[in-house]
Amino acid sequence: MSSGRLPASSSDKKGQSASSGRGGKANASRESSLAQLFRHFVGLDLIVETKQGRSYKGRLREADQYMNIVLCKSDGNESRQSPPPPGGRGVDGQDFTSLHIRGPSIRYIVFGAGVDLAACVRAGRDRERAAGDRYKRGVRKAPRKSASIVMGDAGSSKRLKMTTESFPTGGFMEHLSPNERKTGKVISVCSKCNGEGKVRAPLSKKAKAMKKLQQEGNGSGDGPFQAYKPNYKPCKLCGGSGLLESEPSEGSAQDHQRKGSLHPDDFSVAICGGGIGGLALAIACQHRNIPCTVYERDNSFEERKQGYGLTMQQGARALRSLGFFSLTDEDVAKDGVEQRFGIHSTEHIVHKPDGEVVGRWGMKVWGGRFEKGGRKHSKRQNAHISRQGLRRMLVEMLRPDTIRWGHKFLQYEEKESRKLTLTFERRSGEQVTNHCSILVGADGIRSAVRGQKIGETTSPLRYLGCIVILGIVPSPLSHLTNGETVFQTADGVTRLYAMPFATNARDGEPLSAVDVGQQDSEQVSMWQLSFPMDEGDAKELSRRGPSALKAEAVRRCGGWHDPIPAMLERTHIELISGYPCYDRLIVDGEIFRKGPQDSRSSGGELCTLIGDGAHPMSPFKGQGANQALLDGVLLARKINGALRKNSGKVPDALAEFEEEMLQRSAVKVKKSAEAAVFLHSEVAIGGGNVTRGAVAATQSKG
Ligand SMILES: Cc1cc2nc3c(=O)[nH]c(=O)nc-3n(C[C@H](O)[C@H](O)[C@H](O)COP(=O)(O)OP(=O)(O)OC[C@H]3O[C@@H](n4cnc5c(N)ncnc54)[C@H](O)[C@@H]3O)c2cc1C
Incomplete structure (x- = not known):
């Protein structure tokens, strides 16, 4: 030839x-x-x-x-x-x-x-x-170490075998994500429930009768028949996770982006922002064979230190739907999967500045059983994880070339029907363009996508009246920083909250300690100091940088109970940051969809927002990342559902997604804003072995 x-x-x-x-x-x-x-x-x-x-x-x-x-x-x-x-x-x-x-x-x-x-x-x-x-040599030489992985909720009996040895690189393996190469498994969406994790349950005779009545227009919900609602049950094939694992094959990796109507020419999702929400959406799209690209402003993963801790609440559910089954050592012991990047706290203690304890709760206090409304529940504790560690795990789930680093989103334009042209700025200053079918703004609280879609005059950033100073410190320093305890201390104005968030062990490789610059520490804690301040003063303090922030923290809390003075003292200056707190009021669904009529915004039914771009909130309820994860999974499910019918349905799916997302997050935005007020008041030191939110609720009723 x-x-x-x-x-x-x-x-x-x-x-x-x-x-x-x-x-x-x-x-x-x-x-x-x-x-x-x-x-x-x-x-x-x-x-x-x-x-x-x-x-x-x-x-x-x-x-x-x-x-x-x-x-x-x-x-x-x-x-x-x-x-x-x-x-x-x-x-x-x-x-x-x-x-x-x-x-x-x-x-x-x-x-x-x-x-x-x-x-x-x-x-x-x-x-x-x-x-x-x-590949063959590797398989023959080493007998396969295998571990079982629980697909779906705890208690599900569905267990699949998973190998934990590394697969060799080369050939089609190069098309797989680092995580797929490491585990030797490709995760894809369950063929039975299409990633929903649930399937319709067969109708009982009564439900069939109700459905018939409703179809005939008689099922008003009044009278003997209630309005019919479809019943769902967990999908048996995937155990409720919506995911299945398979051995990687040439087809699974290389044909990934070329199946049927999902050729990138025909349909593609552009995600602006490689934070928690954007990466979660990209993984959920990858599982569903929806072509997508993440455009991230930073030049690389390591470009900025972003090592603070997150508390995973509802987000843990979303993480399971992304293929992360074990967040903590405890899960590892239970599920047998070598995949962990967080820890559970067992106790939450509230003090006054002199160390007097005014409230205690948590599994340690309840003896392992959570009590609510007079009934005992075996509620799982929240997991604390490193934000950058979580981001790293998400990045490693993505196949090569999914993320384009160093692409700062500038604007979008609808040039031809059902396609958007996106303009990005590279670090060198040059501008590049790309195309997509839908654009998702996952670019954080100061979202540029939002700026064009909704504009800055509708629901502008709202200052919440306080500043937050953050520090990352190696622990333990005392029984309060033992890796299991969350504590907060307040004087009715200033509040300090401290939580453990990471061990540095993940598959024997230092993880969080590297993320936070503490090479020698086994255990890392985050402290978060907050207090009311005028917006101008807060901006000025933040602008003056870590030394000024540390000095202010020591001035306010240097005389508080142990181990607070030592904790502040031991925090390296590079690991201190501070910023004024903002959120935005949730906008009406119609405006979110189409943009305000009297502004220069573009609206656009082919563009939507997730995470902080859609609903930024104060950090005081620990909800922002949880909501961003839920948004990512929900949006991918909606797009997938529409594509299975007809790609023309995608705009309707985006509208449905926005309605659900705004409804879910509105209450979190409101409660987080309320917490920014009551945590800097006498409520923070009110007596009672309950959360400060519960103290606030009781006081407002009284
Ligand atoms: C101190 C602190 C503690 C917190 N604790 C918790 C907690 O315990 N639990 C919790 O759930 N949440 C917590 N949060 C909130 C949480 O961190 C955020 O809500 C979450 O990170 C939002 O995710 P996101 O993906 O929407 O945005 P981000 O994580 O902010 O990501 C946005 C990404 O977009 C990129 N970007 C920005 N502009 C552009 C552009 N023009 N073009 C391309 N890319 C762009 C950025 O570089 C970034 O990577 C906390 C926040 C703070 C500050």
Whole structure:
């Protein structure tokens, strides 16, 4: 085989055999067409001539056995707005970022002169054979360590076997995510419940009668019949998680983005912001074979230190729906899965500044059983995790090339029907454009996507009247920082809250300690000091930086009970930050959807928001990340549901998603804002072995 102009239509392909090299008989018969050999040419520069008479010049980035190919610009860069794109000889001057061309539409492929295609095929086959051998050797040598993983809720009897050994890299493994390579498992959505985790239960006779009545228009809900509501039960196939695991295969990885109508040309999701919400959405899309790309402003994962702790509440449910089954050592012991990145606290103590205890609650106090309304519940404790550790785990779930670092979103435009053109700024200052079917703003409290969709005049940032100063410190320092206790101390104005949030052990590799810069510590705690302050003063204090923030913390709490003075003292200056607290009032669903009529905002039914971009809230109820995770999973489910019917239904699915999201998060925004007030009042030191929210509720009733 030599370089030159090769015909590529299906009729032309017949009989085009791989006749040279060491391919061997079996390979030659298996790979009898140019299409099947084409993957070996990845990386070569070529010109594609289509049956429609168009020509495209670029570098081959991907190819499958049907000769569906992806071209990128020859220098591997994305399209630029300036200078204007060069047009080659006999080649359309059309600019593109990455171009997907379907196999059946290709007439000719023209390779550069002097390219030895036979050598490319030989080298490609050698690479694949070596990868296969490595894989087989690995499997034979080491007996498989296996562990069982609980798919679904605790108590479910569905257990699947999962290997914990590492799979070798090479071949199709390169298309898998780091997590898939590590566990040797590909997670995809359950084929029975389509990732919902629940299926409709069969109707009882009574329910059938109610449904019939309702369909006939008589089921008003009054009288003997109540309005019929469908019943759901947990999906037995996946045990309620909505996910299934399988061995990775060439098809599962490489065909991932090319199934049926979900070719990226036909439908793709652009997610602006690689924070908690954006990454959760990307994983949930990946499980559902929905093509998506995350555009993140930071140049890399490590660019900014973001090491504070999060308390996982409802978000733990969302994490299970993303394939994280064990958040803590306790879960590991129970589920047998070597996957942990957080800890449970067992006790929560409230003090006055002199150390007097005014409230205590938690599993340790209740003897392992939670009591509410006179009834005992075996409620699970909340898990405390490192934000950056969680982010790392989420990033590792994503397949290569899903995240584009160093892309700051600037604006979107609806140019052609049902497509958006997005403009990003690179760190160098150059602007690049990309396209998508829907845009999701997951870009945090100062969301640029929100700025264009809703505008800044509707529901602007609302100052909550207080500043938060954060510090990360190695522990233990006393029994209060033993890794199991959360404590808070308040004087009716200033409040200090401290919680353990990470051990540095994850698969034997330092994790959180690295994230927070404490290489030698086994246990890390976060303290969060907050107090009322004018907005201007709060901005000024935050601007003056860590030394000023630390000095203010010591001035206010340096004389408080142990271990607070030592805790402040031992906190490294680099691990202190502070910022004024803001939220936004939840906007009306109609305005959220279409944008306010009297502003310059774009609205747009192809664009939505999640996480802090949609509903920022104060950190005092520990809900922001939990809500962002729930948003990501819910949105992917809604999009998937619509795509299974008809892609024209996606805007309706976004509207449904927004309604549910706004309803769920509105109460959290409100309660978090209330907490910003009562935690800096006498309520914080009111007596009672209950949460401060419960004290506030009792006092307001009284
Ligand atoms: C001290 C503190 C404690 C907290 N504790 C808790 C807790 O215990 N529990 C809890 O649930 N929540 C907690 N939160 C809140 C939680 O951290 C946030 O609500 C959550 O991180 C929001 O996630 P997000 O994905 O919406 O946004 P973010 O995590 O803020 O991510 C936004 C991402 O978008 C990127 N970005 C921004 N602009 C652009 C742009 N123009 N183009 C491209 N990318 C862009 C950013 O770089 C960032 O990576 C706490 C917050 C703080 C500050």
